[in-house]
Amino acid sequence: xxxxxxxxxxxxxxxxxxxxxxxxxxxxxxxxxxxxxxxxxxxxxxxxxxxxxxxxxxxxxxxxxxxxxxxxxxxxxxxxxxxxxxxxxxxxxxxxxxxxxxxxxxxxxxxxxxxxxxxxxxxxxxxxxxxxxxxxxxxxxxxxxxxxxxxxxxxxxxxxxxxxxxxxxxxxxxxxxxxxxxxxxxxxxxxxxxxxxxxxxxxxxxxxxxxxxxxxxxxxxxxxxxxxxxxxxxxxxxxxxxxxxxxxxxxxxxxxxxxxxxxxxxxxxxxxxxxxxxxxxxxxxxxxxxxxxxxxxxxxxxxxxxxxxxxxxxxxxxxxxxxxxxxxxxxxxxxxxxxxxxxxxxxxxxxxxxxxxxxxxxxxxxxxx
Amino acid sequence: xxxxxxxxxxxxxxxxxxxxxxxxxxxxxxxxxxxxxxxxxxxxxxxxxxxxxxxxxxxxxxxxxxxxxxxxxxxxxxxxxxxxxxxxxxxxxxxxxx
Numbered sequence: 001x002x003x004x005x006x007x008x009x010x011x012x013x014x015x016x017x018x019x020x021x022x023x024x025x026x027x028x029x030x031x032x033x034x035x036x037x038x039x040x041x042x043x044x045x046x047x048x049x050x051x052x053x054x055x056x057x058x059x060x061x062x063x064x065x066x067x068x069x070x071x072x073x074x075x076x077x078x079x080x081x082x083x084x085x086x087x088x089x090x091x092x093x094x095x096x097x098x099x100x101x102x103x104x105x106x107x108x109x110x111x112x113x114x115x116x117x118x119x120x121x122x123x124x125x126x127x128x129x130x131x132x133x134x135x136x137x138x139x140x141x142x143x144x145x146x147x148x149x150x151x152x153x154x155x156x157x158x159x160x161x162x163x164x165x166x167x168x169x170x171x172x173x174x175x176x177x178x179x180x181x182x183x184x185x186x187x188x189x190x191x192x193x194x195x196x197x198x199x200x201x202x203x204x205x206x207x208x209x210x211x212x213x214x215x216x217x218x219x220x221x222x223x224x225x226x227x228x229x230x231x232x233x234x235x236x237x238x239x240x241x242x243x244x245x246x247x248x249x250x251x252x253x254x255x256x257x258x259x260x261x262x263x264x265x266x267x268x269x270x271x272x273x274x275x276x277x278x279x280x281x282x283x284x285x286x287x288x289x290x291x292x293x294x295x296x297x298x299x300x301x302x303x304x305x306x307x308x309x310x311x312x313x314x315x316x317x318x319x320x321x322x323x324x325x326x327x328x329x330x331x332x333x334x335x336x337x338x339x340x341x342x343x344x345x346x347x348x349x350x351x352x353x354x355x356x357x358x359x360x361x362x363x364x365x366x367x368x369x
Numbered sequence: 370x371x372x373x374x375x376x377x378x379x380x381x382x383x384x385x386x387x388x389x390x391x392x393x394x395x396x397x398x399x400x401x402x403x404x405x406x407x408x409x410x411x412x413x414x415x416x417x418x419x420x421x422x423x424x425x426x427x428x429x430x431x432x433x434x435x436x437x438x439x440x441x442x443x444x445x446x447x448x449x450x451x452x453x454x455x456x457x458x459x460x461x462x463x464x465x466x467x
Contacts, residue, residue, distance in 0.1 A: 166417075167413075186414075233408050233410065233448070234410075234414065253400060253404035253405070253406065254404075254405075254415055254417075274404075278403055282406075283407075283408065302370070303370060331378075332378075334377065334381050334382070335381070335407070335453075335454070336377050337374055337377060338374070353450035353451050353453070354408035354448060354450060355410070355448065355451075362443060
């Protein structure tokens with residue numbers, strides 16, 4: 001499967017890769033530039049590889065609450081719930097946004113299985129009876145992220161966009177169609193996801209791309225979002241998520257309603273592990289920029305023996321250091337400790353508090369714009 | 370393990386436990402202390418706390434540890450760990466000033 005906008009991205013010089021059977025825009029020639037677009041102005045990224053569904057309001061809450069870990073029933077009109085889809089063993093399958101859009105609910109999944117498998121999971125929970133519409137092949141999902149992202153959405157959709165709180169949804173008219181705008185994002189800068197019907201995808205891409213260029217930004221691929229998410233300490237299902245899978249070890253308890261009546265997919269397994277107590281947890285680690293040994297899969301040593309594993313890594317262009325996440329025994333999972341990587345006498349690594357960067361967007365108050 | 374590392378862990382563990390207990394109580398959070406990962410985002414993303422909750426967090430740091438988080442320093446409130454770092458820095462600063 002390819003994005004509806006493949007031709008446009010290819011013409012702009014994009015390099016592609018495959019994720020679980022879907023072709024995605026991996027990046028362009030210079031990842032430092034792509035990072036700088038987001039940290040200093042604005043970047044436009046194609047997230048159309050995500051699975052998208054529309055569920056009618058009448059059936060949405062019961063249907064979605066039967067398998068998602070979060071509490072959809074408590075998601076107010078106009079708001080977005082960030083949660084995940086577990087498997088039967090309570091391990092993460094998809095990182096999900098659920099938007100309560102009044103007449104309907106919208107489900108967006110970034111999964112570590114193919115679209116066909118997510119479709120099958122939803123079918124097994126009664127998607128047909130709930131009237132679920134599969135939007136994955138009929139919509140594009142464009143992400144605007146960056147310090148100046150708010151300027152671009154304001155110029156395209158109007159001043160009232162600035163009043164949207166984080167994790168909210170609103171509908172805007174565009175070229176005779178409805179575009180869903182989600183105030184979301186996982187970079188720690190301002191972020192907006194725009195979901196549009198294929199009929200206006202080219203026009204929307206063209207308008208956003210032009211506005212992004214005017215703002216001094218540019219196009220981004222999904223690879224740079226791995227670094228952006230890590231710098232902002234946002235959960236990344238494509239990195240630490242696929243390595244670890246257990247939401248409790250991953251620190252995703254905040255995405256779970258442990259008291260949800262009737263439970264959810266895999267809830268028994270999650271509750272059992274919670275009752276038994278955590279023995280390992282994921283924390284931030286950092287090493288020198290030239291530390292080639294610091295990469296996902298590497299062992300971290302303490303007192304001459306391996307005690308942890310790196311499960312995500314990147315080069316942070318903001319910090320000019322290697323940045324990562326590692327799974328430690330809970331008794332050692334504290335910020336501010338020194339270890340070595342690969343061997344007992346290997347290069348030094350240090351556990352750190354996350355998030356390690358100060359996003360420029362923290363200095364902007366949209367309500368005052 | 371070196372004494373320095375042991376001391377770092379013990380000191381941090383004590384502050385984290387006290388802070389989480391106070392935070393859960395003040396904000397009536399539906400989580401146990403173990404559920405609250407120290408790196409989870411507090412405002413907006415993650416726990417999704419609002420500006421009133423942020424005030425409670427500031428009061429929590431002040432009442433429990435005698436550390437005042439300046440109004441303009443919202444960056445400290447990014448996660449429990451960044452707050453704990455600030456508390457430890459302030460305690461050290463006050464200690465060395467005596």
